[in-house]
Amino acid sequence: MMIDLSVDLGFLKLRNPVLAASGTFGYGLEFAPFIDFDKIGGIVVKGLYFGPREGNPPPRLVETTGGLINAIGLQGVGVEKFSEEVLPKLRELDTAVIVNICGASDEEYIQVIEYLDRQEGVDAYELNISCPNVEKNGFCPALDPDTTGALVKQAKAAGRRPIIAKLSPNVTNIVEIARAAEDGGADGISLINTLLAMAVDVETRRPKLANIFGGLSGPAIKPIALRMTYQVATAVNIPVIGMGGIMTAADAIEFLIVGAKAVQVGTANFIDPASTMRIAGEMKDFCERKGIKKITELIGTIKI
Numbered sequence: 001m002m003i004d005l006s007v008d009l010g011f012l013k014l015r016n017p018v019l020a021a022s023g024t025f026g027y028g029l030e031f032a033p034f035i036d037f038d039k040i041g042g043i044v045v046k047g048l049y050f051g052p053r054e055g056n057p058p059p060r061l062v063e064t065t066g067g068l069i070n071a072i073g074l075q076g077v078g079v080e081k082f083s084e085e086v087l088p089k090l091r092e093l094d095t096a097v098i099v100n101i102c103g104a105s106d107e108e109y110i111q112v113i114e115y116l117d118r119q120e121g122v123d124a125y126e127l128n129i130s131c132p133n134v135e136k137n138g139f140c141p142a143l144d145p146d147t148t149g150a151l152v153k154q155a156k157a158a159g160r161r162p163i164i165a166k167l168s169p170n171v172t173n174i175v176e177i178a179r180a181a182e183d184g185g186a187d188g189i190s191l192i193n194t195l196l197a198m199a200v201d202v203e204t205r206r207p208k209l210a211n212i213f214g215g216l217s218g219p220a221i222k223p224i225a226l227r228m229t230y231q232v233a234t235a236v237n238i239p240v241i242g243m244g245g246i247m248t249a250a251d252a253i254e255f256l257i258v259g260a261k262a263v264q265v266g267t268a269n270f271i272d273p274a275s276t277m278r279i280a281g282e283m284k285d286f287c288e289r290k291g292i293k294k295i296t297e298l299i300g301t302i303k304i
């Protein structure tokens with residue numbers, strides 16, 4: 001049976017709904033020994049600030065039950081080196097390339113977009129609105145509908161490419177933030193980023209992370225991610241990309257059923273670097289078993 005796994009986000013067509021999540025897949029090229037890029041929907045590269053960054057001091061990763069807490073602090077090479085050394089190689093890959101955009105101020109987000117806009121080989125920008133803003137006492141735009149809407153609007157005006165606003169789960173009302181992103185002109189929404197978390201060493205009574213707090217990801221967060229994806233997908237008219245704890249095709253399909261048009265796979269890449277490719281393959285098997293000819297037949301089909 002021929003199964004059509006392709007999905008159309010309106011602004012971007014993907015061969016299948018599985019993307020690699022930002023920060024868990026390097027700049028993509030590191031995964032060349034493990035996966036065939038033409039078997040996944042695409043990659044979202046590690047978040048880019050304008051200049052290079054060291055990130056936080058170690059320890060900055062700790063395992064917890066069913067999850068991982070990271071406080072990497074957005075280490076990266078910066079947009080110039082990325083454009084000169086990484087992007088030319090990414091252009092040769094037969095897969096969608098989405099760049100995760102960071103900024104310590106609204107201006108920095110815009111600078112990154114303006115620089116990348118002059119380069120070829122990027123399909124869309126994913127706006128990481130969870131970055132601490134140094135001019136606002138570390139307050140993240142994603143925590144408030146007004147700052148979210150304003151930043152999305154500026155980002156949209158600054159560049160020629162589609163903007164996917166990536167939402168933070170560390171809010172009371174995710175729908176209000178999603179609507180603000182949509183009103184600001186976002187072409188799509190992705191969610192969720194990590195949940196603010198902490199772990200303590202009982203011997204030393206010290207936090208396990210040098211940064212005290214970090215972001216929780218992995219299977220532990222999947223039910224929360226799914227709930228938020230459902231809430232947002234039923235509230236907005238732009239495509240939603242769901243993520244959080246996806247380890248298997250069944251996990252990914254849950255997100256499609258609640259209304260996501262595509263998914264991202266993050267922490268699973270640390271356990272099995274071929275996770276994205278495996279999950280896409282397992283999705284095809286699922287469709288075959290169920291007699292589903294097009295993966296899109298599953299999207300938004302939750303029975304309430």
Ligand SMILES: Cc1cc2nc3c(=O)[nH]c(=O)nc-3n(C[C@H](O)[C@H](O)[C@H](O)COP(=O)(O)O)c2cc1C
Nearest residue numbers: 021022023047070128192193217218244245266267
């Ligand atoms: C080590 C690590 C680094 C991350 N770096 C970024 C990043 O640079 N930008 C971003 O938007 N999200 C980043 N994330 C969040 C993931 O893209 C994803 O939203 C989150 O981990 C939930 O998905 P998962 O449970 O499948 O990992 C990072 C996550 C991890 C674990």
